[in-house]
Amino acid sequence: MKCRNCGSELNHCILDLGTSPPANAFLSREDLNKPELWYPLRLLVCEKCFLVQTEDFVGRETLFNPNYVYFSSFSDTWLKHAKNYVEMVTEKFGLSEKSLVIEIGSNDGYLLQYFKNKNIPCYGVEPTHLVAEAARKKGIETVEEFFGIDLAKRLEQAKGQADLMVANNVLAHVPDIHDFLQGFYILLKPEGVATFEFQYVVPLIKQALFDTVYHEHFSYFSFTTVSEIFRVNGLKVFDVEHLPTHGGSLRVYVEKEDSGAFEISDRVLNLLEEEKKEGVRKLEFYSALQERAEKIKRDFLMFLLDAQQKGKKVAAYGAAAKGNTLINFCGVKGDLIKYVCDKNPYKQGKYLPGSRLPVVAPEMLKINLPDYVLIIPWNLKEEIIHELRVKYNENFSFVTALPILDLI
Ligand SMILES: [Zn+2]
Numbered sequence: 001m002k003c004r005n006c007g008s009e010l011n012h013c014i015l016d017l018g019t020s021p022p023a024n025a026f027l028s029r030e031d032l033n034k035p036e037l038w039y040p041l042r043l044l045v046c047e048k049c050f051l052v053q054t055e056d057f058v059g060r061e062t063l064f065n066p067n068y069v070y071f072s073s074f075s076d077t078w079l080k081h082a083k084n085y086v087e088m089v090t091e092k093f094g095l096s097e098k099s100l101v102i103e104i105g106s107n108d109g110y111l112l113q114y115f116k117n118k119n120i121p122c123y124g125v126e127p128t129h130l131v132a133e134a135a136r137k138k139g140i141e142t143v144e145e146f147f148g149i150d151l152a153k154r155l156e157q158a159k160g161q162a163d164l165m166v167a168n169n170v171l172a173h174v175p176d177i178h179d180f181l182q183g184f185y186i187l188l189k190p191e192g193v194a195t196f197e198f199q200y201v202v203p204l205i206k207q208a209l210f211d212t213v214y215h216e217h218f219s220y221f222s223f224t225t226v227s228e229i230f231r232v233n234g235l236k237v238f239d240v241e242h243l244p245t246h247g248g249s250l251r252v253y254v255e256k257e258d259s260g261a262f263e264i265s266d267r268v269l270n271l272l273e274e275e276k277k278e279g280v281r282k283l284e285f286y287s288a289l290q291e292r293a294e295k296i297k298r299d300f301l302m303f304l305l306d307a308q309q310k311g312k313k314v315a316a317y318g319a320a321a322k323g324n325t326l327i328n329f330c331g332v333k334g335d336l337i338k339y340v341c342d343k344n345p346y347k348q349g350k351y352l353p354g355s356r357l358p359v360v361a362p363e364m365l366k367i368n369l370p371d372y373v374l375i376i377p378w379n380l381k382e383e384i385i386h387e388l389r390v391k392y393n394e395n396f397s398f399v400t401a402l403p404i405l406d407l408i
Contacts, residue, residue, distance in 0.1 A: 001055055003046040003176060004218060005229055013267075014052070014286040015043035015210060015293060020328040023214035023321035028350060036353060041280070043213055043220075045286050049228065052201050052212060052220040052286070056175060077383045079110055079323035081245065082168075086114035089164060093193055094388060095120050097165040102187065104147045105170030110133030112142070114141060125151070130346065138178065148176065152183035160337040162187055165194040169246070171226075172198055181233035184254075191261040194235070196252045198226070202278060203248035207403040208292030210329070211322035212246060222280040223250060223271045230254050238262040240271055244327070247379050274391040297330050304336040307372060314399075315370035317342040317384055319347045319359045323376035326401055329356040338375065339364060367394050372397050 001008050017183050019038040027036070039057040046053070089095065097119050103112055106124025107130045115122040116139060123141040126132040135142045145151050165184055174180040199212055201220040213220075221229075227237045230252075239253040239262070255262055279285040307314050316323065319342040327337070333355055340352060341362040350359050365373070365388065373388065374379045380401040384399055385408065398408040 001044070003051060004053055004056075004175065005051045005225070006046060007048040007112065008046055008048040010044045010046055010053070012045050012047060012200065012286070012295065013042050014045050014205075015289045017041040017043075017213060017293070017325065017329045018314055019184060020214070020325060023216060023324040023353065024351040025353040025358065026319075026347060026359070027353060032351060038354070039215060039336065041213065041329075043210075043289070045283065047283060049225055050222065050281050051225050051229075052089075052205075054215060054218055056218060057215065058132050058232065058385065060168075075377075075380060076385070081243075082111040083114050085120070089193075089195070090115075090118060090120065093164060095164060097121070100160065101166065102162040103166040103168075104183075105173065106140070106142060107131050109138040109140035109142070111166065111168065111340065112140045117177045123341060125155075148179040148183050149186065152186040156187050156250070161189040161192065163189055163192050167194070168197040169249075171196050171198070171221070172219050175218050177219060177229060178233055181230065181235060185234045185256060188256060189258050190256060192255070193262075194254050196226075196254070197243060197245070197249055198244045198252075200242070200248045200250045202275070202280065204259055205289055207247065208289055208296060208401060209247045210289070210293040210296070211326040211402055213237075214321055214325050214392070216233060216321065223252070224274055224275045225254065226250075227268075231257070231299075233252065234258075237264075237268055238278065239265040240267050272315050293329070296402060296404070300326070300401040301330055301332075302390065303401075303405055303407075304332065308336060312371035313338055313369075314372045314374060315365065315368070316357070316374040316376055317362070318342060318376040318380070319352060320377045324353055324355070326376070327352065327357070333357075338368065338370065340376070341365060346350075362391070364390070365394065369394065370396065372399050374399050378402050384385070 001374055003010055020041045021036045021038050042055045044053055099120055101115050101122035103124045106112055106126045112122045112124050125143045125147050127146045132142045132144045198221055201222050234257045235254040236257045237252055237254050241251045243249040243251055315338050319340045337357055339358050339360050342359050347359045348361050373396045375384050400406045
């Protein structure tokens with residue numbers, strides 16, 4: 001396979017998670033009688049540009065199909081994050097009723113609803129049907145297509161250029177990253193700003209946060225590498241922030257290369273320097289990932305086997321995609337985890353891909369009382385533990401498998 005950024009041959013596999021079905025390919029009851037497609041799940045690093053990337057077997061039309069059921073609005077933490085962002089950028093960039101905001105990968109309108117409340121004109125681009133429909137129900141105009149040069153040209157003709165473009169947790173999902181970013185160049189006003197949030201590769205490698213590796217995530221970025229990718233597409237990074245989301249993310253602010261409207265912040269130079277010290281442009285930085293992931297697997301399996309041996313029942317909470325990577329890498333089935341609760345009604349009544357664990361409503365925690373609740377979206381554990389304790393008032397023990405096995 002060739003690097004999706006620079007085209008070099010990729011020779012360095014840094015993580016082999018065996019095979020797995022696509023992490024959001026939930027099964028219906030009828031699907032249980034059919035076979036599933038399992039694809040190799042491997043992470044590679046390019047020795048030229050150091051872009052970390054999954055080997056591409058599946059294709060985006062298979063991944064982001066009409067039945068795609070990831071809805072951003074089911075997490076209160078995430079909604080709060082979106083609201084704070086809208087307050088911050090509105091103030092910082094002086095957005096008003098005369099501005100235009102476009103979000104790419106706008107999901108169910110979780111973020112644009114806050115711009116709408118402020119009467120700031122906005123619309124979203126979201127290729128998956130069910131979530132686009134959910135956004136429209138909130139009154140958010142949504143273009144249901146994949147984004148790239150072609151769509152950007154049509155939108156620019158029809159609706160003009162944007163003051164602000166937003167892409168949160170979408171950069172990793174794009175197979176052709178250059179086509180995607182050139183779309184931003186086309187659709188942005190000469191002095192416009194675009195912000196991107198994405199999982200940061202440095203904590204992923206150092207803490208082996210391997211459950212965020214799945215087929216939908218094509219790329220994983222260091223700041224050094226992503227800055228270079230922006231640069232070759234005519235975009236200049238002028239600021240960067242660390243965010244706690246997904247175990248460590250970056251928010252990057254870019255303008256058009258020829259704009260010069262913003263001064264480059266010290267944070268940009270500092271982070272580039274910090275990454276140089278970390279060694280993100282050296283292969284050794286990536287070499288211990290497999291070993292770290294296998295240790296997490298062993299600890300998790302030992303916990304599950306020990307619980308089973310002692311006659312304790314384990315259920316899981318949050319049918320997030322990352323859980324499927326963990327569960328399928330560990331080979332866990334229904335004998336070790338009884339069921340998975342999720343608030344999303346589109347997931348309830350379905351089964352996890354691969355492991356085929358049933359997804360049920362959280363109320364099941366009252367009917368079929370577990371001894372342990374495994375929190376799959378460990379990045380939201382405070383929110384979830386609080387919610388379950390308030391709602392169910394049961395003294396469950398909570399457990400997370402990543403970044404290390406933790407009994408709470
Ligand atoms: Zn490369």
